[in-house]
Amino acid sequence: MxxxxxxxxxxxxxxxxxxxxxxxxxxxxxxxxxxxxxxxxxxxxxxxxxxxxxRNRDDLNSAIVQELLDRSGILDITDADYPGWRERVTASLLAYKALAAAYPASFELLALAPYEAAPVAGHLERLVGALSSEGLPRERAYEILGLLDAYATGFLIVWTKSQSRQPATSTIATPHLSSQRDLDVFDRGLHTILTGIERTGLSASH
CATH class of the missing domain: 1.10.10.60 (Homeodomain-like)
Incomplete structure (x- = not known):
């Protein structure tokens, strides 16, 4: 080695x-x-x-997660000024995507880290605070972040895992389905979800 x-x-x-x-x-x-x-x-x-x-392997994983957050620039996005909550979460998730592309093998340590893990919890609470200051009720901010994390993490974990695998041989041609795992599709899916959130009134207080 x-x-x-x-x-x-x-x-x-x-x-x-x-x-x-x-x-x-x-x-x-x-x-x-x-x-x-x-x-x-x-x-x-x-x-x-x-x-x-x-201290141990778990502590090393925590250090890696913190370093990946630092390298992603997501923490800077959390502290920056944005016109509204949609622009902020879009910037955050595009940085998340860029991190997956830059560190596809390490990405899952951040992506699958528990919400209560120290580096992740601190970041998410700061992000919720920023979204609340932009007009999102706090409980809606948690709800929206949970939904967006499910989409982004699911998509990007599948993409990163596909990078380390040899293409499977198949007699069934699925070029259109295969293309849906391209990173370019991520942006369109994010736009669709955010538009749906706005149209269903998830961002409004009840």
Missing amino acids: AKSQDLTPTSPLSRAAITNAAIDFIELHGIEKLSMRVLATELGCGTMSLYSHV
Whole structure:
């Protein structure tokens, strides 16, 4: 296995360096191949040295999720000014899509992280606060985010998984169905869902 290009065996360890090396490894070899032992080998250190910076594998996953959120720019979108809630969630989900395209192997750690996971919970609460300030009742903001997350995560997880698979041979031609997994379709689906939300009055208080 190739060593991470960001560290040499004599480089000092840090939480950030370990996290970055883990993401690099996942993108090259897949999540299922990552272990603390393998990561230590990649970094040229002993396995126990890692535990001075990450408590365990769950803590490493949490660090990766936080780093992916940082790299996505979604946190900046949450804090920026937008004309309304629709523009804000559109920008957030397009950044989410861009993250999946940039880190298809690591993406599922963020996409499937529980809502109560610290990096995710903090982000979602800030986003709900921003949407509420733009006129969405708080309970509607949670409802809309849940619906949009179900769409975006489902679509993008299927897309990322399809990138690592060999095309299946089939005697049935399904070019039109296959094309529905292209990332370009994501934007059209998002537009359709947001339009439906507005037309059904989900954004209005009852």
